[in-house]
Amino acid sequence: xxxxxxxxxxxxxxxxxxxxxxxxxxxxxxxxxxxxxxxxxxxxxxxxxxxxxxxxxxxxxxxxxxxxxxxxxxxxxxxxxxxxxxxxxxxxxxxxxxxxxxxxxxxxxxxxxxxxxxxxxxxxxxxxxxxxxxxxxxxxxxxxxxxxxxxxxxxxxxxxxxxxxxxxxxxxxxxxxxxxxxxxx
Amino acid sequence: xxxxxxxxxxxxxxxxxxxxxxxxxxxxxxxxxxxxxxxxxxxxxxxxxxxxxxxxxxxxxxxxxxxxxxxxxxxxxxxxxxxxxxxxxxxxxxxxxxxxxxxxxxxxxxxxxxxxxxxxxxxxxxxxxxxxxxxxxxxxxxxxxxxxxxxxxxxxxxxxxxxxxxxxxxxxxxxxxxxxxxxxxxxxxxxxxxxxxxxxxxxxxxxxxxxxxxxxxxxxxxxxxxxxxxxxxxxxxxxxxxxxxxxxxxxxxxxxxxxxxxxxxxxxxxxxxxxxxxxx
Numbered sequence: 059x060x061x062x063x064x065x066x067x068x069x070x071x072x073x074x075x076x077x078x079x080x081x082x083x084x085x086x087x088x089x090x091x092x093x094x095x096x097x098x099x100x101x102x103x104x105x106x107x108x109x110x111x112x113x114x115x116x117x118x119x120x121x122x123x124x125x126x127x128x129x130x131x132x133x134x135x136x137x138x139x140x141x142x143x144x145x146x147x148x149x150x151x152x153x154x155x156x157x158x159x160x161x162x163x164x165x166x167x168x169x170x171x172x173x174x175x176x177x178x179x180x181x182x183x184x185x186x187x188x189x190x191x192x193x194x195x196x197x198x199x200x201x202x203x204x205x206x207x208x209x210x211x212x213x214x215x216x217x218x219x220x221x222x223x224x225x226x227x228x229x230x231x232x233x234x235x236x237x238x239x240x241x242x243x
Numbered sequence: 244x245x246x247x248x249x250x251x252x253x254x255x256x257x258x259x260x261x262x263x264x265x266x267x268x269x270x271x272x273x274x275x276x277x278x279x280x281x282x283x284x285x286x287x288x289x290x291x292x293x294x295x296x297x298x299x300x301x302x303x304x305x306x307x308x309x310x311x312x313x314x315x316x317x318x319x320x321x322x323x324x325x326x327x328x329x330x331x332x333x334x335x336x337x338x339x340x341x342x343x344x345x346x347x348x349x350x351x352x353x354x355x356x357x358x359x360x361x362x363x364x365x366x367x368x369x370x371x372x373x374x375x376x377x378x379x380x381x382x383x384x385x386x387x388x389x390x391x392x393x394x395x396x397x398x399x400x401x402x403x404x405x406x407x408x409x410x411x412x413x414x415x416x417x418x419x420x421x422x423x424x425x426x427x428x429x430x431x432x433x434x435x436x437x438x439x440x441x442x443x444x445x446x447x448x449x450x451x452x453x454x455x456x457x458x459x460x461x462x463x464x465x466x467x468x469x470x471x472x473x474x475x476x477x478x479x480x481x482x483x484x485x486x487x488x489x490x491x492x493x494x495x496x497x498x499x500x501x502x503x504x505x506x507x508x509x510x511x512x513x514x515x516x517x518x519x520x521x522x523x
Contacts, residue, residue, distance in 0.1 A: 089267055126262045134254050198256070198263070
């Protein structure tokens with residue numbers, strides 16, 4: 059079923075919208091959740107929360123790319139769950155590693171600086187638009203999908219060390235870009 | 244700003260970038276390993292036929308070299324023969340090496356020119372042999388003999404037939420080599436096959452007219468008498484040395500009374516010469 063047909067089902071408040079979403083994007087959403095929470099029960103919880111969020115938000119929104127829309131929702135749910143379960147101590151999964159890598163860019167300052175998230179997202183989009191396709195895919199797979207380096211290397215037909223050094227260079231360029239845009243890092 | 248802020252902000256990236264990187268929904272973006280395999284396959288497609296062609300070429304060249312070597316060896320053997328010196332060897336080598344030239348000449352519908360070209364090539368191909376002047380005549384004769392099968396038919400087509408088929412040529416050469424070896428053996432013993440012109444049989448006595456008088460050593464010549472039964476195959480009746488049946492050398496008179504030949508047609512073979520006679 060095409061994305062717009064599934065969205066039509068949401069807009070029609072048809073319960074089959076959830077079923078069709080699960081058929082088409084169930085495994086995709088599960089992969090993202092598993093990358094972040096690294097637990098099958100938690101990932102199922104994230105998936106259910108995502109379908110509920112989609113059901114609640116859909117009449118107001120009409121996403122062109124339903125997969126990307128669901129990916130962003132489940133990522134937020136998974137990150138929230140991750141932070142809740144790992145509030146006392148840092149985890150050892152891919153999320154903790156990815157967060158550590160992003161700390162190289164953003165530092166450890168408190169969130170009291172009141173960062174404008176939508177503006178930061180805009181800057182990230184501009185930064186991504188300046189990368190070539192492989193660089194962009196590697197960056198998004200690592201920091202959006204929270205993929206392990208081995209998976210990225212396999213999908214891009216590169217060695218793991220090559221992906222690691224590519225991401226290191228990209229983080230350096232990202233930090234330089236953000237500082238140029240006026241962020242204090 | 245900290246890492247969590249960046250992580251949260253990343254959820255707001257453009258959906259097209261999320262979709263672009265969605266391996267789960269699309270094909271892998273960089274199938275480099277596949278292209279390597281394709282490159283290897285293409286290489287194999289080119290390399291294997293090329294290697295086969297090279298192997299074929301090398302085998303053909305080696306075969307030709309081997310054939311040329313064996314022919315030159317036989318030519319060298321013939322050169323050492325007192326009775327058949329350089330011209331025969333030269334004719335073999337020249338005929339083989341320049342058979343194409345002879346063919347080209349022959350295909351121009353000039354039989355004489357083809358024979359002449361072959362004769363010239365014979366001498367050209369054996370410059371170190373220094374054949375005697377008289378042997379030039381033998382060369383020409385050999386060239387003529389090699390194409391004499393064509394007598395009676397169109398000169399051009401006969402020359403083409405003679406020169407155009409390698410198998411025919413090689414068969415002719417083998418036959419010529421055999422005859423040469425026989426003649427060589429007989430020459431060493433002082434035996435020369437007489438040229439038989441006419442034969443008459445009467446009451447068990449066969450009288451044969453020969454071109455030249457037989458030498459005393461002719462008694463050692465081998466003879467055979469065969470009967471032609473009409474089916475195309477000859478039936479051997481007797482064989483031995485000429486001395487066994489020789490009554491008189493001039494005219495050559497042979498005693499065949501022991502055979503008690505019935506009426507029919509027979510063939511006398513003396514050395515390499517043959518003649519037919521009829522018994523009434």
